[in-house]
Amino acid sequence: MSKSFFIDTTLCTACRGCQVACKQWHDLPAETTENRGTYQNPADLSFDTYKLVRMRETIVDGRLRWLFFPDQCRHCLEAPCLETAGDPAAIFYDESSGAVIYTAATKNLDAAEIIESCPYNIPRKAPDGTLAKCDMCYDRVAAGMQPACVKTCPTGAMNFGERAEMLDLAQNRLTAVRRTHRDATLLDPDDIRVIIMVAYAPHLYHEHAVASNAGYGISRQAALRRMLRPLKHLVSPFA
Amino acid sequence: MRLRRPGLLTCSGAHAGKTREALKNLDWMVNVNIFDNETGSFWRGPGMDPAKIKTEVFFLPAAVSIEKEGSITNSGRWSQWRYEGPKPLGKSRPDGQIIMELGNKIKAQYKDGGTFPEPIRNLKWDYLSKGKYDPHAVAKEINGYFLEDVTVKDKTFKKGTLVPSFAYLQADGSTSSGNWLYCNSYTEKGNMAARRSMKDASNNIGLYPEFAWCWPVNRRIIYNRASVDLQGQPWDKSHWVIKWDGAKWSGGDVPDGGWPPIGSFDNPNLKSRHAFIMRKHGHGQIFGPGRADGPLPEHYEPMECPVEKNFMSATYTNPTAPTYGTKADVYMTCDPRYPYVGTTYRVVEHWQSGVMTRHQPWLMELQPQMFVEMSEELATLKGIKNGERVMAASARGKLECTAIVTKRMQPLQVAGTTIHQVGFPWCFGWQKPASGKEESANLLTPSTGDPNTRIPETKAFMVNIQKV
Numbered sequence: 256m257s258k259s260f261f262i263d264t265t266l267c268t269a270c271r272g273c274q275v276a277c278k279q280w281h282d283l284p285a286e287t288t289e290n291r292g293t294y295q296n297p298a299d300l301s302f303d304t305y306k307l308v309r310m311r312e313t314i315v316d317g318r319l320r321w322l323f324f325p326d327q328c329r330h331c332l333e334a335p336c337l338e339t340a341g342d343p344a345a346i347f348y349d350e351s352s353g354a355v356i357y358t359a360a361t362k363n364l365d366a367a368e369i370i371e372s373c374p375y376n377i378p379r380k381a382p383d384g385t386l387a388k389c390d391m392c393y394d395r396v397a398a399g400m401q402p403a404c405v406k407t408c409p410t411g412a413m414n415f416g417e418r419a420e421m422l423d424l425a426q427n428r429l430t431a432v433r434r435t436h437r438d439a440t441l442l443d444p445d446d447i448r449v450i451i452m453v454a455y456a457p458h459l460y461h462e463h464a465v466a467s468n469a470g471y472g473i474s475r476q477a478a479l480r481r482m483l484r485p486l487k488h489l490v491s492p493f494a
Numbered sequence: 495m496r497l498r499r500p501g502l503l504t505c506s507g508a509h510a511g512k513t514r515e516a517l518k519n520l521d522w523m524v525n526v527n528i529f530d531n532e533t534g535s536f537w538r539g540p541g542m543d544p545a546k547i548k549t550e551v552f553f554l555p556a557a558v559s560i561e562k563e564g565s566i567t568n569s570g571r572w573s574q575w576r577y578e579g580p581k582p583l584g585k586s587r588p589d590g591q592i593i594m595e596l597g598n599k600i601k602a603q604y605k606d607g608g609t610f611p612e613p614i615r616n617l618k619w620d621y622l623s624k625g626k627y628d629p630h631a632v633a634k635e636i637n638g639y640f641l642e643d644v645t646v647k648d649k650t651f652k653k654g655t656l657v658p659s660f661a662y663l664q665a666d667g668s669t670s671s672g673n674w675l676y677c678n679s680y681t682e683k684g685n686m687a688a689r690r691s692m693k694d695a696s697n698n699i700g701l702y703p704e705f706a707w708c709w710p711v712n713r714r715i716i717y718n719r720a721s722v723d724l725q726g727q728p729w730d731k732s733h734w735v736i737k738w739d740g741a742k743w744s745g746g747d748v749p750d751g752g753w754p755p756i757g758s759f760d761n762p763n764l765k766s767r768h769a770f771i772m773r774k775h776g777h778g779q780i781f782g783p784g785r786a787d788g789p790l791p792e793h794y795e796p797m798e799c800p801v802e803k804n805f806m807s808a809t810y811t812n813p814t815a816p817t818y819g820t821k822a823d824v825y826m827t828c829d830p831r832y833p834y835v836g837t838t839y840r841v842v843e844h845w846q847s848g849v850m851t852r853h854q855p856w857l858m859e860l861q862p863q864m865f866v867e868m869s870e871e872l873a874t875l876k877g878i879k880n881g882e883r884v885m886a887a888s889a890r891g892k893l894e895c896t897a898i899v900t901k902r903m904q905p906l907q908v909a910g911t912t913i914h915q916v917g918f919p920w921c922f923g924w925q926k927p928a929s930g931k932e933e934s935a936n937l938l939t940p941s942t943g944d945p946n947t948r949i950p951e952t953k954a955f956m957v958n959i960q961k962v
Binding site: 270271274275278279284285286287288289290291292293294296297312314319321 | 841842843855856857858859860861862863865879880881882896897898899900901902
């Protein structure tokens with residue numbers, strides 16, 4: 256039994272309720288920000304910002320689109336950051352949800368190496384080297400509640416539940432959205448627990464919307480572990 | 495004396511600069527609010543010299559809505575009772591507490607003298623329970639009481655009991671009611687606004703008649719006898735509101751008057767009445783007589799506009815629009831100093847003038863600064879880069895803000911001329927953030943508006959934008 260998110264960006268209005276709910280639940284401070292000529296704030300994820308709605312205005316097929324991308328840790332099924340760290344006291348999987356969790360012991364890791372290992376450029380560090388990111392609100396989940404961002408989302412963009420259910424939901428929504436948006440796609444659904452659907456080409460939303468193909472940044476140790484793992488993930492969840 | 499409440503006339507009212515200046519004329523002001531703000535602190539705002547301002551300001555810290563028990567009424571006429579959530583912080587108090595204590599002090603002053611003391615001495619003002627403001631006592635007073643034993647339509651009501659509906663209010667002083675519309679909201683059956691039943695009415699149209707309470711007499715859809723034909727049968731059978739069963743209206747909503755159906759126009763039931771009972775002839779109207787303008791829609795240019803004539807009417811601007819004649823009331827149309835159309839709007843992150851939300855760090859993180867949105871074409875014309883600070887000015891005032899250059903704003907083409915439009919959110923003010931540099935869009939807007947309602951013309955006026 257493990258959990259997944261399904262994020263339907265076609266329903267996201269960039270209200271940023273998710274950003275604020277995350278901060279409220281985790282008691283994270285507000286950053287000092289400036290208006291940089293956009294409604295998006297802060298500019299990037301940080302040690303104090305685990306969830307960020309990225310905004311891009313772009314022309315697609317001759318029409319202006321305002322693309323919203325609720326960025327957060329993808330809780331990879333086989334997390335490169337975890338494998339790079341190789342220290343379950345610092346980074347571990349929460350057994351029941353599958354969430355990838357960072358502890359204060361991340362302070363002892365090579366922060367740059369961990370961040371580089373992430374295909375989505377998610378972990379961020381404090382001045383003392385401790386790393387932080389979305390923790391799937393695994394404390395809420397253990398108590399039978401939804402993550403704060405999911406609970407607060409008013410449009411149904413944010414969904415959360417058993418992985419099989421979320422994959423079904425994602426597939427159904429993809430089919431529906433493809434009727435009007437032929438380039439709609441799910442981003443890396445086989446590899447991660449945060450399945451995001453976009454209506455247009457992923458790179459239009461964010462350079463790290465999908466994992467880069469090269470497994471760069473993985474340590475030799477992690478690469479070796481990969482080679483020795485049974486090939487169970489060859490069976491498609493959509494079969 | 496002037497009593498002010500949350501809402502912020504120095505930031506939310508058009509031509510805010512005129513208002514801020516005018517406040518200097520007050521002898522004293524009482525400001526009741528949650529946070530310090532541009533109104534209570536007008537005397538130390540930008541351009542003000544406190545040494546020259548004689549206004550004495552009393553600031554009374556108020557509790558937030560969720561820190562108070564009481565009712566809220568929405569625009570659907572529903573009144574909903576809400577409990578006290580967190581306790582008010584520090585010495586802040588609910589408005590009700592503040593006004594009760596203030597009233598008691600005023601009454602004490604008038605006890606042995608004063609000019610025309612009777613209305614103050616005799617004012618019923620007993621809504622404290624053990625020294626604490628009692629919203630239930632006020633709600634009951636608004637509903638109304640029998641002040642003596644009263645018999646109405648064969649029913650006898652005891653002195654001191656709550657009046658069940660406005661049909662039982664009397665004109666002879668034997669009943670009281672704070673507001674006849676709310677008579678039926680708090681009765682011997684209890685606090686109707688506190689109900690939360692999820693049971694729908696028999697017509698299943700989502701009325702939920704026992705969820706909270708609606709004025710008058712819990713009638714959710716007024717004039718609902720307009721939903722039935724001459725026989726009292728619903729026009730829409732699958733979404734019916736009320737229906738006549740031969741003897742009475744049964745099921746659905748509270749009928750808007752129990753009179754029987756008309757029957758036929760040739761031979762009408764004389765006990766009946768047309769549906770729109772509050773209108774002179776009992777019919778709905780698309781136009782109300784006595785309005786300053788109308789009845790047919792007309793296009794007028796705004797008081798400040800970018801074209802020299804109205805292409806759609808012989809009359810340029812609305813001749814009945816209110817304008818004011820003090821030195822501060824300036825309007826500049828087709829003036830080359832103010833060549834762009836300005837408009838104002840809102841953002842999700844702040845509420846109204848931002849008097850509450852600008853004090854919330856997570857909201858300020860999202861939306862930290864005053865901005866002006868402009869097209870890429872206008873930005874190119876003025877050499878303005880996205881994210882750059884610029885100066886916005888109108889005939890009435892100016893402010894610094896951040897330029898958001900976006901394709902979402904497009905130049906307008908009007909009779910072959912390109913007219914640029916820019917947009918401002920009106921949620922900022924000098925008091926917060928502490929830099930004092932994020933000001934209200936209403937410093938720019940004009941003191942004119944709708945002829946009937948005076949809703950200000952904050953959506954169309956002329957401005958200039960320049961690099962700082």
